[in-house]
Amino acid sequence: MRSWLLAVFLSLGLAAPATAADWTTPAEAAGFRTTPSYADTLTYLKRLEEAAPGKIRLQTFGVSPQGRPMMAVIANANGVFTPEGARAAKLPVVLVQAGIHPGEIEGKDAGLMLLRDFAVTGKSPHLLDQVVLVFIPVFSVDGHENSSPYNRINQNGPDSMGFRGQSQYLNLNRDYVKADSPEMRAWLSLWRHWRPDFLTDVHTTDGADYQYDLTWYLEDPNKLDAAVSDWQQKAMAAVVPAYEKRGHLASIYLEFKDEKDPRQGIVNFGSGPRFSTGYAALQNRPALLIETHMLKSYAVRVRAAYDLVALMLEHIGRDPAALLAATAKADADTIARAQNTAARVPLTFKQDLAYTPFALKGYAFRQSPSDISGSGWIQYDPAKPVTVEIPNWNRLQPDVSVAPPAAYAIPAQWTNVIARLRDHGIAYKRLDCAITVDAQGYQLSDPKWATQPFEGHLMLRSVTTDPVSRHETLPAGSVIVPLDQPAANVAIELLEPDAPDSLLRWGLLDSSFEIKEYGEPRVVEKLARDMLARNPGLKAEFEQKLKDDPAFAANSQARLNFFFQRSPWYTVQRAGAYPVLRLDAKVRDALMVPVAGKSCPIPQIDSAYRDLR
Numbered sequence: 001m002r003s004w005l006l007a008v009f010l011s012l013g014l015a016a017p018a019t020a021a022d023w024t025t026p027a028e029a030a031g032f033r034t035t036p037s038y039a040d041t042l043t044y045l046k047r048l049e050e051a052a053p054g055k056i057r058l059q060t061f062g063v064s065p066q067g068r069p070m071m072a073v074i075a076n077a078n079g080v081f082t083p084e085g086a087r088a089a090k091l092p093v094v095l096v097q098a099g100i101h102p103g104e105i106e107g108k109d110a111g112l113m114l115l116r117d118f119a120v121t122g123k124s125p126h127l128l129d130q131v132v133l134v135f136i137p138v139f140s141v142d143g144h145e146n147s148s149p150y151n152r153i154n155q156n157g158p159d160s161m162g163f164r165g166q167s168q169y170l171n172l173n174r175d176y177v178k179a180d181s182p183e184m185r186a187w188l189s190l191w192r193h194w195r196p197d198f199l200t201d202v203h204t205t206d207g208a209d210y211q212y213d214l215t216w217y218l219e220d221p222n223k224l225d226a227a228v229s230d231w232q233q234k235a236m237a238a239v240v241p242a243y244e245k246r247g248h249l250a251s252i253y254l255e256f257k258d259e260k261d262p263r264q265g266i267v268n269f270g271s272g273p274r275f276s277t278g279y280a281a282l283q284n285r286p287a288l289l290i291e292t293h294m295l296k297s298y299a300v301r302v303r304a305a306y307d308l309v310a311l312m313l314e315h316i317g318r319d320p321a322a323l324l325a326a327t328a329k330a331d332a333d334t335i336a337r338a339q340n341t342a343a344r345v346p347l348t349f350k351q352d353l354a355y356t357p358f359a360l361k362g363y364a365f366r367q368s369p370s371d372i373s374g375s376g377w378i379q380y381d382p383a384k385p386v387t388v389e390i391p392n393w394n395r396l397q398p399d400v401s402v403a404p405p406a407a408y409a410i411p412a413q414w415t416n417v418i419a420r421l422r423d424h425g426i427a428y429k430r431l432d433c434a435i436t437v438d439a440q441g442y443q444l445s446d447p448k449w450a451t452q453p454f455e456g457h458l459m460l461r462s463v464t465t466d467p468v469s470r471h472e473t474l475p476a477g478s479v480i481v482p483l484d485q486p487a488a489n490v491a492i493e494l495l496e497p498d499a500p501d502s503l504l505r506w507g508l509l510d511s512s513f514e515i516k517e518y519g520e521p522r523v524v525e526k527l528a529r530d531m532l533a534r535n536p537g538l539k540a541e542f543e544q545k546l547k548d549d550p551a552f553a554a555n556s557q558a559r560l561n562f563f564f565q566r567s568p569w570y571t572v573q574r575a576g577a578y579p580v581l582r583l584d585a586k587v588r589d590a591l592m593v594p595v596a597g598k599s600c601p602i603p604q605i606d607s608a609y610r611d612l613r
């Protein structure tokens with residue numbers, strides 16, 4: 001609208017009429033001083049959907065704990081709005097998400113502009129000819145609405161911004177595996193539905209000051225199938241120069257070894273399956289973490305997110321078959337690995353000691369002692385850009401690894417474990433009838449828990465896991481998880497005790513360590529005397545321990561436990577018997593075939609009570 005006409009409307013106190021050309025986003029209209037509320041974000045997206053129903057479709061994929069709809073925008077030039085349609089047309093599905101940390105919200109405002117330029121203004125009409133985009137404008141919607149100028153002290157605008165935790169104070173970017181939050185379980189349902197070929201997760205950094213307006217992170221090649229890793233390395237090698245041609249400066253993610261001295265070099269920040277990109281790696285999918293730089297203006301950061309996402313979509317659209325081939329190969333490789341009895345799967349990673357030189361485009365800085373912290377104080381001078389060569393230790397090497405079984409068995413009673421398998425889209429078979437199997441298992445001992453909660457859990461910090469043979473009866477309803485499936489690596493992460501994000505480590509199986517029945521001291525006194533009388537070797541062992549271990553000798557409870565723990569009254573309780581079993585191929589194959597003519601009655605809940613569950 002012409003400015004004089006707008007002035008007339010405003011002087012008359014009339015609302016300016018919406019015109020076909022009036023597609024300024026709320027952040028643009030505010031000069032990027034503010035970012036719109038969730039309601040205003042959805043209003044804009046609904047306008048886009050109404051204006052371009054053949055290109056844009058909104059879907060509600062969940063409800064936040066505070067009752068807000070969780071929305072995804074599906075966008076494609078030819079109206080392909082379903083995963084089946086995408087597969088039939090051989091179009092990769094690209095999931096771009098913003099606001100998992102809702103104070104870091106560039107991705108939302110960039111996404112509104114990008115969808116507009118694709119769907120209505122004619123600026124990028126071919127951006128989604130060969131791609132189906134699934135865009136989550138705000139993942140942590142409750143955190144987004146918990147907005148304050150004081151939510152991110154390190155960051156330069158917008159004026160008010162969302163809070164890092166969702167409404168239950170959980171950090172969604174640590175929740176991918178344990179999936180405690182309703183938001184994450186909704187996200188997993190979106191993932192199961194679409195099984196995207198590529199994930200982009202948009203954030204804002206904290207940390208140091210430097211020239212780059214954006215840093216990016218890919219999972220280490222050792223965490224991924226080679227096909228997927230090669231694809232994403234090549235994609236970034238093509239996209240970053242194009243991004244810089246648009247006037248930006250980008251770097252790999254910068255995690256400084258010493259925050260107070262950038263010259264000490266950079267390391268891999270570690271990631272892991274609890275993070276978005278680490279989780280995508282378990283699911284055989286390439287993923288890109290974008291971190292715009294917190295100290296650049298909000299306008300610059302939104303433009304940075306816009307350009308990188310747009311260029312990546314263009315890159316994928318130029319050769320969609322390459323991405324589809326990479327993800328298909330990774331899935332096929334994972335399925336085929338189940339036949340390889342020599343295969344090992346890494347569970348943890350360590351820094352590769354070899355480093356490469358890295359030219360850091362930073363700023364001059366001054367280090368001075370601080371009488372406030374009593375330590376050092378680094379102050380950057382953005383007026384003085386400098387390039388310094390520093391060591392780069394980004395590469396990782398596998399550390400602890402495991403030989404995957406042919407299948408896992410989870411006894412029916414571990415309903416919380418089975419529910420997580422379902423959330424993650426892991427295929428399993430339920431046993432109709434009870435069956436006794438020979439299997440491998442783990443005996444757990446010496447558990448040590450954290451003393452402070454992390455993401456609502458007292459994590460199991462360390463535990464000794466000894467492989468043991470088990471002869472177990474699995475009740476009807478137990479589940480068998482064969483590992484010849486695309487999500488095999490997710491199952492391994494959830495179920496192997498030594499995996500850093502296993503359900504055991506998150507504390508979902510803590511009760512398996514507990515003793516439920518104790519011996520009264522006066523009763524154990526008698527038990528001890530009976531055992532000593534029957535077993536002279538035990539007597540010698542007890543007397544030696546009294547001599548060697550003064551703490552033991554001084555602890556009457558420990559002295560009685562010495563006997564109780566060696567008695568059947570204790571061993572029958574099976575403390576530390578890890579409930580998940582590892583099956584070999586022969587047992588797996590026997591369990592996976594239906595048994596003809598065999599059926600076992602399943603108790604049915606009376607209809608009056610069914611609704612109450």
Ligand SMILES: [Zn+2]
Pocket residue numbers: 101104203204
């Ligand atoms: Zn973040």
